[in-house]
Amino acid sequence: MADELRIDCHLHLYETKAAGLREKETYEIWEYGPKQDVVFARFGGDIEDAEAAMAEAGYAHAVIANLFAIALLDEGLRSAAMHVQAERLRAFNRWACDVAATRGQLSVFVAVDPTVLGGDPGAAHLREMVERHGARGVKIHPVVQRFLPDDLRMHPIYQACIDLDIPVLSHSGSDRDGAAYAEPVAFAGLLRRFPDLNLVLAHLGGGAWRQTAAFAEAFPQVSFDLCEILAWAGAPNAPSAEELAKLILDVGPQRVMLGTDFPWYDLADTANRVMDLPLLSSEQKSQMLGANAARILRLPVTKRAEAR
Numbered sequence: 001m002a003d004e005l006r007i008d009c010h011l012h013l014y015e016t017k018a019a020g021l022r023e024k025e026t027y028e029i030w031e032y033g034p035k036q037d038v039v040f041a042r043f044g045g046d047i048e049d050a051e052a053a054m055a056e057a058g059y060a061h062a063v064i065a066n067l068f069a070i071a072l073l074d075e076g077l078r079s080a081a082m083h084v085q086a087e088r089l090r091a092f093n094r095w096a097c098d099v100a101a102t103r104g105q106l107s108v109f110v111a112v113d114p115t116v117l118g119g120d121p122g123a124a125h126l127r128e129m130v131e132r133h134g135a136r137g138v139k140i141h142p143v144v145q146r147f148l149p150d151d152l153r154m155h156p157i158y159q160a161c162i163d164l165d166i167p168v169l170s171h172s173g174s175d176r177d178g179a180a181y182a183e184p185v186a187f188a189g190l191l192r193r194f195p196d197l198n199l200v201l202a203h204l205g206g207g208a209w210r211q212t213a214a215f216a217e218a219f220p221q222v223s224f225d226l227c228e229i230l231a232w233a234g235a236p237n238a239p240s241a242e243e244l245a246k247l248i249l250d251v252g253p254q255r256v257m258l259g260t261d262f263p264w265y266d267l268a269d270t271a272n273r274v275m276d277l278p279l280l281s282s283e284q285k286s287q288m289l290g291a292n293a294a295r296i297l298r299l300p301v302t303k304r305a306e307a308r
């Protein structure tokens with residue numbers, strides 16, 4: 001039963017259940033080290049699954065934060081020319097906006113990829129998606145997409161986000177070759193250049209979570225989501241539940257939002273894990289379940305979830 005507002009600020013939507021299941025199988029989550037009892041969702045992640053999962057767990061709203069990366073495409077698609085990839089990216093974003101257009105409980109953060117569609121053309125596409133297709137934010141994944149957050153090709157896109165008054169949700173975490181594409185400190189240069197950007201770092205820094213408290217103090221305009229790191233709490237390179245709660249208190253609980261990374265993690269289990277965190281008050285925890293996301297991301301949440 002959900003009697004408080006529940007919002008998922010970080011959900012992935014797939015065109016088919018099979019596509020979601022395939023990506024769940026191939027996307028390796030290595031950075032926290034091994035953990036046996038991680039609770040994964042049973043879903044593939046198409047729209048039917050997303051709506052069922054939200055209804056089941058009493059979520060009023062969710063943000064579709066889809067990722068487009070050439071590295072994740074099938075081999076045949078990967079080798080296509082860049083203008084073909086750019087058209088694929090545009091079609092992918094239009095599809096997500098079309099799905100959400102008739103469903104008030106979904107908001108779309110469109111995929112941006114500076115290699116495929118960066119610079120002014122990338123910014124123009126973003127403007128079109130926001131102004132004509134109802135998109136409400138941007139999603140990036142510097143590790144899988146192989147770019148540093150302060151990449152020059154991203155600058156017109158960040159400026160468009162500020163002009164359009166929309167947030168950027170970025171993956172954060174470690175990567176294997178030490179390039180540090182998305183550790184919290186990698187976002188410092190970008191935030192000095194674009195201090196008005198409404199930036200959200202997913203996973204509270206992920207495997208680089210020990211940087212997050214100092215980073216959050218230096219950049220009070222940044223907010224965070226809890227997905228993945230919450231499910232992996234207690235793994236060798238993840239914080240324990242107590243360390244995670246301490247980190248949230250250091251950052252400020254009003255800056256932290258629930259995310260599930262659906263169809264990876266279970267929506268009900270994620271909300272329960274938030275409410276089970278030690279050290280935090282139940283008021284702070286219930287704000288993290290939904291109210292913080294509604295405020296920080298300015299989501300059009302029109303009604304509370306029906307109590308079930």
Ligand SMILES: [Zn+2]
Pocket residue numbers: 010012065261
């Ligand atoms: Zn994600």
